[in-house]
Amino acid sequence: MIELDDTDRAILRHLATDARLSAGAIGKRIGLSQPQTWRRINRLTEIGVIRTRRLVLDRDKLGFGVTVFLGVKLATKGRVSLEDFERAVSAIPEVQTVEHVLGLYDYRLRVVARDIPDFERILRRRIMTLPGAGEVEANVLLSEERLEGPIG
Structure with missing residues (x-):
């Protein structure tokens, strides 16, 4: 530290x-x-404490009114590498974050869409066709508050 x-x-x-x-x-x-x-x-x-400075866009003003968190369980671990899934999912522009997690699901994705029908299109045509994609759970974001980080 x-x-x-x-x-x-x-x-x-x-x-x-x-x-x-x-x-x-x-x-x-x-x-x-x-x-x-x-x-x-x-x-x-x-020394790496500050990794980058980022531009934060207002998704609503850009027409992306829906944010969904997806839990994705890979259907065929072993036949499809994690790197193949990560590379393919990272190429989808609506996928804002890709997190490899421990628990019920293998990955947690943050996906933005214009509306629910647009999200359904992204889910069916892009995410569910990814190599190894299996079970998916969606949670729609209702509101978000930015909390200060752990800087004492």
Whole structure:
């Protein structure tokens, strides 16, 4: 585990809230100069604490009003490799995340669709035709709240 001090944690909290903040803006908020803040952000990136800064799109405004979490159990483990399934499912643009999990299902997928009929089309024509796809359970997202990460 990497040791972080209170200043590192403060920087991470600000970046987690808005990754577009400049080092100067963060520095003003936490009482550091722009160069000091930039050096710390650079160090946090170099040691892998900050892996990337991402663009988060508003799915509703882009016309994707339905989000569904799918639990997928592979039908033929052994005949189809996990890599084949992961490669094929990752090529579907509506699949936002692919998580290999332990439990009732082998994979957990986050899928976006314009509406329920669009989701049904994606499920039938794309996901259920994937190599090794077997049992599937769908959970439609009703609402979502962003929680702060474990940055003490």
